Amino acid sequence: MKTLRKLILLSITTTILSSCVPKTSVQNKAGIDPKSFQKELDGKKTNLYVLTNKNGIEITATNYGGLIVSIETPDKSGKFSDIALGFNKLDDYMTSSPYFGAAIGRYGNRIKAGKFLLDSVEYSLPINNGPNSLHGGLKGFDKVVWDATQIDDQTLELKYSAKDMEEGYPGNLNIKMVYNLNDNNELKITYEATTDKPTVINLTQHSYFNLAGEGSGTILDHIMMINADHITPVDSTLIPTGILMPVAGTPMDFRTPMAIGSRIDSICEQLKFGLGYDHNYVLNQSKPGEMVLAARVVEPTTGRTLEVETDQPGIQFYCGNFLKGDLTGKSGRPYNFRNGFCLETQHFPDSPNQPNFPSTVLRPGETYHHTCIYRFGVE
Ligand code: GLA
Numbered sequence: 001m002k003t004l005r006k007l008i009l010l011s012i013t014t015t016i017l018s019s020c021v022p023k024t025s026v027q028n029k030a031g032i033d034p035k036s037f038q039k040e041l042d043g044k045k046t047n048l049y050v051l052t053n054k055n056g057i058e059i060t061a062t063n064y065g066g067l068i069v070s071i072e073t074p075d076k077s078g079k080f081s082d083i084a085l086g087f088n089k090l091d092d093y094m095t096s097s098p099y100f101g102a103a104i105g106r107y108g109n110r111i112k113a114g115k116f117l118l119d120s121v122e123y124s125l126p127i128n129n130g131p132n133s134l135h136g137g138l139k140g141f142d143k144v145v146w147d148a149t150q151i152d153d154q155t156l157e158l159k160y161s162a163k164d165m166e167e168g169y170p171g172n173l174n175i176k177m178v179y180n181l182n183d184n185n186e187l188k189i190t191y192e193a194t195t196d197k198p199t200v201i202n203l204t205q206h207s208y209f210n211l212a213g214e215g216s217g218t219i220l221d222h223i224m225m226i227n228a229d230h231i232t233p234v235d236s237t238l239i240p241t242g243i244l245m246p247v248a249g250t251p252m253d254f255r256t257p258m259a260i261g262s263r264i265d266s267i268c269e270q271l272k273f274g275l276g277y278d279h280n281y282v283l284n285q286s287k288p289g290e291m292v293l294a295a296r297v298v299e300p301t302t303g304r305t306l307e308v309e310t311d312q313p314g315i316q317f318y319c320g321n322f323l324k325g326d327l328t329g330k331s332g333r334p335y336n337f338r339n340g341f342c343l344e345t346q347h348f349p350d351s352p353n354q355p356n357f358p359s360t361v362l363r364p365g366e367t368y369h370h371t372c373i374y375r376f377g378v379e
Pocket residue numbers: 098099109134238278316318322342
C-alpha cells in the first residue's frame with residue numbers, strides 16, 4: 001500500500017516538474033536539440049524557435065540566418081515526417097550549408113560580374129559564384145544573426161539592420177521578416193524593408209523540400225506545376241540573357257503538372273547550363289504585385305502536397321543539382337544529387353543590370369513588401 005502511494009506521489013511530482021521545463025528545452029517533434037543552436041555570435045544570442053499549429057504541424061527556425069531548420073507535416077495516413085533538408089547543429093550550417101532553409105538577401109540570386117549601376121554610381125559586390133555575385137555576397141543575410149521575438153506559438157518575428165555598404169550594397173536597410181504558421185497549414189512569410197539611401201533588394205527563402213521526407217532520395221518523381229508561360233533564360237554562368245523565353249514546347253514547361261524528372265535529361269541548352277532546373281519562372285499575374293498560385297507540387301507515394309503563393313514577379317525553381325552526397329542531413333543520411341528542390345519567390349536574377357525587368361530599386365521613403373505562402377497538404 002505504502003509503495004503504491006509512493007509511486008503515485010512520484011508520478012504527480014514528475015508531471016508537475018515536466019510542465020515547468022522552459023519552452024526552448026522542450027523536445028520538439030523533429031527531435032532537434034535547441035542547445036546545438038544556442039551560441040553567442042557577433043555579440044548576439046542564437047536560439048531555436050518552435051512554431052506549431054492545431055493540426056500538429058511543427059516548424060523550427062533559428063535567428064542565425066533566419067534558417068528554417070525543420071518542417072514536420074503529415075502524409076496521407078497521418079504519419080509525420082520532416083520535409084526540409086538541413087542539419088541538427090548550427091555548426092554544420094556555419095561551415096558547409098548550400099543555403100539550406102536560409103533567408104537570402106540583400107539580393108537573392110546572381111548579379112552579373114558583381115557590378116551594377118544605380119543613379120550613375122557603380123557598385124562592386126563580392127564575387128562568390130563563378131564570375132558573379134550570388135545571394136548577397138560572402139556574408140549575406142543567411143549568415144548574420146537576426147533579432148528574434150517569438151510573438152506567440154505560431155509567429156516568429158525576425159529583424160535585421162544591414163549597414164550602408166555591407167557586402168558592397170548602399171544604404172542602411174532595416175528589414176522585418178515574419179514567419180507565421182497558421183491553422184490552415186500555411187507558413188506565411190512576410191518581408192518589409194526600408195532604406196536611407198537608394199539601394200537594390202531581392203529577399204527570398206531558400207528551403208529545400210523533399211515531400212517524401214528529408215534524406216529519402218531523389219525528388220525526380222515529385223509532380224510539379226509552375227504557373228508561368230515564360231522563363232528568363234540564362235547564359236552558361238546562370239545570368240539572364242534579358243529576354244523572356246516562352247516555355248511552350250520545351251522541357252521547361254510545367255504549366256501542366258509533370259514529374260520533375262520526366263524531361264530533365266532532354267537535350268536542351270537551358271537544362272545543360274543549369275545542370276537541370278535552376279531557372280527563374282516569370283509568374284502569370286494579371287497585374288504586378290497580384291498574389292497568385294505560383295507552384296504546386298505533389299509527392300505521389302506519401303500524398304503530400306506543397307502549394308506556393310506569392311506577390312513577387314518570379315520564382316526560382318532549383319532542383320538540387322549541386323548536391324553531391326558529401327553533406328549528411330538531420331537523419332544521418334547523405335543528401336545526394338537532386339535530393340531536394342527549392343521554390344524561391346523573388347524578383348528576377350540580375351535585375352539591377354536588366355532595364356527590361358521589373359525594378360528592384362528601393363528608395364528612401366518607400367517600403368519593400370513581399371509575401372510568400374508555403375501551404376502544406378495531402379491528397
Ligand atoms: C540558387 C541558385 C543555384 C544554387 C543554389 C545554391 O537556387 O539558383 O544555382 O546556387 O542557390 O546552391
